Amino acid sequence: MKRQWSHPSCALPLLVAVSLLLLFQCCLRQAQQASRGADAPAYDDAGGYVVDATLAELAAVDPAASAVLRAAETLLEGNLTRAPPERRDAAVRGLRDWLGRQRFDPGVMAELVDLVKRPIDRHAGARDDGRPYASCAVVGNSGILLAREHGALIDGHDLVIRLNNAPAGEGRYARHVGAKTGLAFLNSNVLSRCTARTGCRYCRAYGDGVPILTYMCNAAHFVEHAVCSADADATSPTRAAPVIVTDPRLDTLCARLVKYYSLRRFVRETGRPASEWGTRHEEGMFHYSSGMQAVVAAAGVCGRVSVFGFGKDPGARHHYHTLQRGELDLHDYEAEYEFYRDLEERPMAIPFLRDSGFRLPPVVVYR
Numbered sequence: 221m222k223r224q225w226s227h228p229s230c231a232l233p234l235l236v237a238v239s240l241l242l243l244f245q246c247c248l249r250q251a252q253q254a255s256r257g258a259d260a261p262a263y264d265d266a267g268g269y270v271v272d273a274t275l276a277e278l279a280a281v282d283p284a285a286s287a288v289l290r291a292a293e294t295l296l297e298g299n300l301t302r303a304p305p306e307r308r309d310a311a312v313r314g315l316r317d318w319l320g321r322q323r324f325d326p327g328v329m330a331e332l333v334d335l336v337k338r339p340i341d342r343h344a345g346a347r348d349d350g351r352p353y354a355s356c357a358v359v360g361n362s363g364i365l366l367a368r369e370h371g372a373l374i375d376g377h378d379l380v381i382r383l384n385n386a387p388a389g390e391g392r393y394a395r396h397v398g399a400k401t402g403l404a405f406l407n408s409n410v411l412s413r414c415t416a417r418t419g420c421r422y423c424r425a426y427g428d429g430v431p432i433l434t435y436m437c438n439a440a441h442f443v444e445h446a447v448c449s450a451d452a453d454a455t456s457p458t459r460a461a462p463v464i465v466t467d468p469r470l471d472t473l474c475a476r477l478v479k480y481y482s483l484r485r486f487v488r489e490t491g492r493p494a495s496e497w498g499t500r501h502e503e504g505m506f507h508y509s510s511g512m513q514a515v516v517a518a519a520g521v522c523g524r525v526s527v528f529g530f531g532k533d534p535g536a537r538h539h540y541h542t543l544q545r546g547e548l549d550l551h552d553y554e555a556e557y558e559f560y561r562d563l564e565e566r567p568m569a570i571p572f573l574r575d576s577g578f579r580l581p582p583v584v585v586y587r
């Protein structure tokens with residue numbers, strides 16, 4: 221019988237090798253966690269995503285929003301005297317209601333169909349079934365759109381959302397950005413500028429039948445909202461589509477999301493404490509982009525969301541329809557791009573939204 225080879229001296233080297241292997245795996249895991257970024261979120265022992273409590277706490281601090289609210293209270297005390305007399309009551313009512321709904325409540329996502337889609341359906345005479353749109357396209361304004369011909373794909377969605385009155389329709393942009401528009405998303409600075417020309421005529425770049433969803437970045441703009449809403453009044457002989465103000469709870473949610481992702485990016489890229497984030501960003505000016513809020517709003521009113529024209533390329537302009545190349549300092553676009561990637565690939569990793577009780581729809585980002 222062949223004798224089996226064995227020797228006591230073999231056991232010790234084998235034990236050492238196994239120990240070194242285990243130690244190496246542990247060190248590798250720690251190194252991966254230390255260098256973890258947007259593409260590798262943290263996990264707990266049960267395999268769930270971990271939200272950094274410090275970043276979440278810092279994300280709740282929003283000096284820019286606080287300044288807007290203080291100014292709004294002053295305006296309300298002064299009865300919005302800059303408003304035309306015939307629009308003053310409507311402007312004051314809008315401002316008072318807006319101030320009364322200021323709070324953090326991620327549960328607003330579940331109410332967006334009622335807050336946004338229902339008034340649109342009412343105006344259009346559509347059946348109010350309380351259901352979201354089957355599919356939505358959010359069309360950003362990045363110059364990267366000109367490198368693709370997504371026009372027909374965009375127009376194939378039930379609702380097409382465009383930002384800040386960027387051009388669409390027939391002409392040289394149609395094959396890139398499409399021609400259909402179902403909702404115009406404007407920040408109130410744009411609303412104010414276009415209303416200053418000839419009432420609300422230039423604000424309705426896609427026609428009187430296209431509703432407007434606007435974010436109030438300045439409480440004084442409730443005056444322009446009142447002016448634009450006048451032509452949407454039910455008693456108006458030429459009734460236009462409604463001008464809807466975003467719910468302040470949605471504004472607060474978007475602000476926290478973007479600051480969280482910006483804080484996380486700062487810590488990862490600099491290795492410095494999150495408390496020093498303000499050395500890179502001016503807190504009193506920092507804000508999410510119009511496009512970011514339009515994407516979050518779409519996630520609340522759509523069964524499926526497609527995102528176009530969000531991103532950048534060294535050879536592309538900042539906006540496809542202007543000569544602007546530089547970005548606005550008050551936004552952290554890279555942080556927002558990380559948020560979009562999480563929306564697309566791992567929505568359960570997104571802080572605040574994952575605890576809202578709202579199930580996010582599938583999101584596809586076309587780059």
